Amino acid sequence: MPEPRWLGVFVEDRIDEKAADYLVEAGYPKAVADQLGPTISHIVLVRDGAEFVQIIVTPAAQRSVARRFVMDEWQATPDPFQGDITVRSIYRWDELCRTLQSSFETTDGHKFSVDFVYNDNFTKITKYRRAGQVEAVQQMHRIA
Secondary structure, eight states: OOOOTTOEEEEESSOOTTHHHHHHHTTOOHHHHHHHTTSOOEEEEEEETTEEEEEEEEGGGTEEEEEEEOTTOOEEEEOSSOTTOEEEEEEEEETTTTEEEEEEEETTSOEEEEEEEEOTTSSEEEEEEEETTEEEEEEEEEOO
């Protein structure tokens, strides 16, 4: 089976001015949101057997977080920043729209989503992050 074209390594084109607000609405502690918000992140999307892995690397903040997922199945994992909170997530691929959709719910009541919309040749992404009343839109490009 060939690898999906949406796998790869992508980097944000610029700092997203709404990133910290989005992270707070998504349930991150304010100190973490303030640290991660004004930075450029890399997103790595790979397959590992029947699972996929999304790794978010934020070099300026010296942080990374990995989330394993099986397409179209809800998963529950501990929050990497708040161990007493569990995050439920589901990922879906929409071939017609070239979109990797992900939805999240936390045990403390936060709901948020991240959608990666790919261009025709899978070299660029428009990333839509939504939480509460905040929508953060950011451009990314493939580096590998």
